[in-house]
Amino acid sequence: xxxxxxxxxxxxxxxxxxxxxxxxxxxxxxxxxxxxxxxxxxxxxxxxxxxxxxxxxxxxxxxxxxxxxxxxxxxxxxxxxxxxxxxxxxxxxxxxxxxxxxxxxxxxxxxxxxxxxxxxxxxxxxxxxxxxxxxxxxxxxxxxxxxxxxxxxxxxxxxxxxxxxxxxxxxxxxxxxxxxxxxxxxxxxxxxxxxxxxxxxxxxxxxxxxxxxxxxxxxxxxxxxxxxxxxxxxxxxxxxxxxxxxxxxxxxxxxxxxxxxxxxxxxxxxxxxxxxxxxxxxxxxxxxxxxxxxxxxxxxxxxxxxxxxxxxxxxxxxxxxxxxxxxxxxxxxxxxxxxxxxxxxxxxxxxxxxxxxxxxxxxxxxxxxxxxxxxxxxxxxxxxxxxxxxxxxxxxxxxxxxxxxxxxxxxxxxxxxxxxxxxxxxxxxxxxxxxxxxxxx
Amino acid sequence: xxxxxxxxxxxxxxxxxxxxxxxxxxxxxxxxxxxxxxxxxxxxxxxxxxxxxxxxxxxxxxxxxxxxxxxxxxxxxxxxxxxxxxxxxxxxxxxxxxxxxxxxxxxxxxxxxxxxxxxxxxxxxxxxxxxxxxxxxxxxxxxxxxxxxxxxxxxxxxxxxxxxxxxxxx
Numbered sequence: 001x002x003x004x005x006x007x008x009x010x011x012x013x014x015x016x017x018x019x020x021x022x023x024x025x026x027x028x029x030x031x032x033x034x035x036x037x038x039x040x041x042x043x044x045x046x047x048x049x050x051x052x053x054x055x056x057x058x059x060x061x062x063x064x065x066x067x068x069x070x071x072x073x074x075x076x077x078x079x080x081x082x083x084x085x086x087x088x089x090x091x092x093x094x095x096x097x098x099x100x101x102x103x104x105x106x107x108x109x110x111x112x113x114x115x116x117x118x119x120x121x122x123x124x125x126x127x128x129x130x131x132x133x134x135x136x137x138x139x140x141x142x143x144x145x146x147x148x149x150x151x152x153x154x155x156x157x158x159x160x161x162x163x164x165x166x167x168x169x170x171x172x173x174x175x176x177x178x179x180x181x182x183x184x185x186x187x188x189x190x191x192x193x194x195x196x197x198x199x200x201x202x203x204x205x206x207x208x209x210x211x212x213x214x215x216x217x218x219x220x221x222x223x224x225x226x227x228x229x230x231x232x233x234x235x236x237x238x239x240x241x242x243x244x245x246x247x248x249x250x251x252x253x254x255x256x257x258x259x260x261x262x263x264x265x266x267x268x269x270x271x272x273x274x275x276x277x278x279x280x281x282x283x284x285x286x287x288x289x290x291x292x293x294x295x296x297x298x299x300x301x302x303x304x305x306x307x308x309x310x311x312x313x314x315x316x317x318x319x320x321x322x323x324x325x326x327x328x329x330x331x332x333x334x335x336x337x338x339x340x341x342x343x344x345x346x347x348x349x350x351x352x353x354x355x356x357x358x359x360x361x362x363x364x365x366x367x368x369x370x371x372x373x374x375x376x377x378x379x380x381x382x383x384x385x386x387x388x389x390x391x392x393x394x395x396x397x398x399x400x401x402x403x404x405x406x407x408x409x410x411x412x413x414x415x416x417x418x419x420x421x422x423x424x425x426x427x428x429x430x431x432x433x434x435x436x437x438x439x440x441x
Numbered sequence: 442x443x444x445x446x447x448x449x450x451x452x453x454x455x456x457x458x459x460x461x462x463x464x465x466x467x468x469x470x471x472x473x474x475x476x477x478x479x480x481x482x483x484x485x486x487x488x489x490x491x492x493x494x495x496x497x498x499x500x501x502x503x504x505x506x507x508x509x510x511x512x513x514x515x516x517x518x519x520x521x522x523x524x525x526x527x528x529x530x531x532x533x534x535x536x537x538x539x540x541x542x543x544x545x546x547x548x549x550x551x552x553x554x555x556x557x558x559x560x561x562x563x564x565x566x567x568x569x570x571x572x573x574x575x576x577x578x579x580x581x582x583x584x585x586x587x588x589x590x591x592x593x594x595x596x597x598x599x600x601x602x603x604x605x606x607x608x609x610x611x
Contacts, residue, residue, distance in 0.1 A: 184594055211589035213553050233584045234557065255561055255585055258554040271554065273585075278558045299558030315555055322555055346552045359552055366551065386596070388552050407595070433553070 033180060035199030035411060035424035035431065037076055043419035046081035047165070049074060050108040053085065054127070055093035058118035063147060066125065069154035070112060070161065073172040073198065076413075077162060077397060078420025083108055095128045095137045103132045110138075112161060122146050125153055129161050139164045151200060156441075171395040172197060175437040177215040177224055177241075178411060182429030192226060194241055197393075197436070199424045205244060215435045216259050217241075224435070225249070225259035225268060236270060249283070258301050262329075263309040271301035271314075280314050282329065293331050302346045305329070307353040313337065315345040324358060338371060340378040346389065350396040350416065357381075357390045357399050357416075368401050368414060381418040391436045392416075402432040501535055504528035507609040508592075509567070510602060513548070516562040518570055526567065529609055530574035537577065543567050544608040545585040546592070548601035556587035567607045 051071040056062055074080035089102045093115040103111050114127035122144050129139040139160060145153035152173065159170030174197045182189050190212045195202035206212065210229035217224055218238075225238045231248075234256045239246035250256045254273030261268055266285055271278045278301045280293045294300045298318035305312055312329055315322050319336070324347040327334040338344035343361035350357065353373065360369040360378070365385030371378045386404040393399070396416055403412040405423060409430030414421040424431075509522035518526065533539050545564030547556035564583040572578050593603040 184591075188590065211586065213589070229586065229589070254583065255557050257557050271558075273558070273561055278561070299555060299562070301554045301558055302552065315552070317555075317558075322551070343551070345555050361551075386549075404596070 033193060033202045033204070033426060033428075035195060035202065035426055037072070037199055037422050037424055039075065039420075039422045040412075041419070041421045042075075042081060043078045043415065043417075045419060046075075046079060047109050048083060048107050049080045049110040049112065050083045050088055050103060050106070051112040052088055052091050052093070052114075054114035054116050054125070055091075056116045058116070058123075062116060062123075062150065064150040064154065066116065066150055066154045066157070067112070067114065069151060069198075070127075070158045073155060073158035073170075074162065076198065076422055077170075077172075078415035078417075079162075079166060079397070094126075095130060095140065098130060100130070100132055100135050103130075108132050110161075110165060112157075114157075119144065123150070123153075125157075127157050129164055151196065155196070155198075168397060169395050169439070171393045171397065171436075171439070173441055174394060174439060175221075176391075176400060176411075177217065177435045177437070178431050179212050179215065179433040180426060180429050180431050181211075181409070192224070193431075194224070205239065205241060213433050214258055215433060216261055217435055217437045218261050219263055219265045219438055221438050221440045225261065227257050227259070236268075238268075249288075254278075255301075258303060260303045260305060260312075262305050263307055269303035269305065269312055269314075271303065280312065280327075282312075291331070293327060293329075294334065304348050306349055307351055313347040313349065313356065315347070324356070337373075337376075338378075339376070340371075344369075348390050348392050348399075350392055351394060352396060355396075355416065357392055359388050359390065368399060370416065370418075379418060381414045381416075382412065382421065384412070387412065389433050391434050393436050394439045398436075400434040400436050402434060501532070503532055503539075503611065504609075508606050511563050511605040511607075513601070513605065514559070516559070516566040518566055523570075526570050527574065530571050530576050533571065533576045533580050534574070537580070539611060540580050540582065542582045542584055542610045544610055545583065545587075546590070546604055546606050546608070547588050548604045549588045549591065549596070550601065551588075553587055553589070557585050558587075560587045561585035563605070563607050 051067050054067045071082040075082050087106055089106055092098045092113050094113060109132055111130040111132055117124045125145055126142045128137055131138050143153060155172040158172040162170035175194055176197055177194050180191045180193060190208050191204050192206040192212050192215060193202050193204050208228060208230045213227045215224050215226040222240060223238050224241050225236060227234050228237055231251060235251040236249045236256045236259050237246050238249050252272055252274035255278050256272055258271040259268050268283045268285060270281055272281050277297055278299045280300050280303050282291045282293060296318055298316050300314055300316045302315040303312045310329055311326055313324055313326050316325050321342045322345040323336055324338040324344050325334040326337050341360050341362060345359050347356050347358045356371045356373055358369055359366055366387055367380050368382045368387050368390045369378055369380045384403050387401050389402040390399050398413050398415055400411055400413045403410060405425055409432045411424040411431055411434050506525045509525055543564040545560030547559040564585060568581050568583060571581060591604045593600040
């Protein structure tokens with residue numbers, strides 16, 4: 001599957017060489033604009049876990065506190081509440097030194113220990129996970145890391161621990177894309193960033209005087225489709241996230257918006273108003289052939305694919321107000337799927353297709369909500385007034401979205417059960433339009 | 442581009458000759474964003490009495506009011522802006538080489554992509570009004586920015602009202 005997709009991209013890239021727009025505005029120097037996570041609501045059902053600082057046997061200190069990164073990752077998942085370091089009863093670095101009863105007394109359900117040794121210009125990291133109540137070691141692994149890779153190694157360890165305990169694949173090694181905006185009027189600046197899922201290592205991959213919106217990751221995690229107004233109108237671009245190479249895919253008269261990759265990466269759904277009003281189209285990326293799926297006088301936009309690639313969900317105001325509709329990816333009749341409230345838009349499926357996340361409006365504003373696809377039951381997940389642009393983590397446990405903190409646009413995240421939430425404010429300017437990457441490893 | 446320069450020169454020249462006697466009425470004192478007029482209230486407002494068609498030389502001057510506003514979730518042309526649109530229609534008919542881009546906008550409420558659709562609907566409503574007056578569709582282009590590039594920042598009703606707009610950009 002993966003090989004097929006990368007071949008597809010090569011064919012695609014070769015075919016589009018003539019229309020290659022180039023590396024306009026690409027900033028190669030990483031412009032740091034890290035986002036810092038602030039927990040806004042912890043889950044009362046989070047599992048207590050102790051993460052002991054990893055013993056370091058080298059000279060001086062390490063550039064990164066690996067155990068702290070692991071602890072933060074687990075806490076941000078909403079499923080764990082790590083003990084504070086002052087509550088740790090001892091500082092073992094190996095399972096052999098662990099007295100389970102000590103950890104039972106402080107109500108730790110799980111325990112993580114580890115040690116780091118320098119090995120040439122690299123590090124050897126050994127970590128272990130223990131089930132305190134079960135009185136047994138669950139996991140142990142040794143890995144090698146370089147200076148610049150310590151954060152990635154920590155996220156990898158978080159992924160392993162998360163999966164060993166919950167049975168769900170961890171998504172701590174994924175990335176997010178988002179748009180920043182600063183200034184107003186003629187001084188407005190927009191930029192597209194890619195950062196680690198915890199907000200670190202942010203890199204600007206595009207900057208512009210004109211609005212950028214709706215970034216969407218390709219299923220192989222290599223490319224990002226987005227809408228940019230740099231040509232004087234909306235146009236859809238596809239950019240390689242690491243090389244910066246990009247192509248302009250559509251620049252029709254009218255709106256060119258809302259790109260959404262099919263799960264196999266071979267097609268892009270979008271909203272185009274070239275024939276009068278916004279309609280849902282699907283473009284075959286190899287042939288660039290467009291198929292129009294909807295035909296009516298309403299606004300039809302924000303398509304998203306069901307995980308099996310067989311159907312699309314989209315926003316339409318054909319009933320008089322925006323609601324979500326579902327139709328076959330090959331066209332035909334659309335069926336309305338949202339009936340609660342008079343504003344439901346920007347639908348996004350969970351990876352298993354059983355839950356639909358969306359923006360819903362009630363008396364207190366615009367919130368992220370979820371609808372069970374079987375029962376149609378709707379649960380509102382967020383409580384601030386201006387929540388929009390939900391994007392689901394590849395393991396389905398968290399949803400990142402755009403919200404407001406005072407007058408500033410910030411990113412928020414909420415667990416899919418609504419119990420835990422956090423924010424990722426930027427040090428400056430507004431951030432919005434988040435897109436969570438697929439699994440990258 | 443040449444047209445734009447020419448039109449700007451024309452507007453400046455004519456503005457010197459115009460008696461600045463029009464009173465601006467409440468709620469429409471917008472300074473336009475695109476700077477073709479420097480924000481004076483002008484011909485468009487003045488012709489609100491429904492006599493614009495008979496004025497001598499009407500249509501030769503680029504209207505100075507370049508922004509009209511809309512109600513929440515509506516693309517209906519408000520009666521107080523019809524004179525502005527008629528002024529633009531006359532100008533465009535008198536200047537067949539003049540091309541305008543109608544920029545459609547929405548306030549920030551709701552999702553960005555859906556708001557692109559709302560901005561476009563407003564610009565299309567203005568386009569329909571102009572073509573019914575006799576303007577050639579080939580003189581009109583539409584770009585919807587939705588809630589992007591707000592005229593006024595903030596989460597207030599005042600800001601929302603300023604942002605639900607269509608801007609004439611020649």
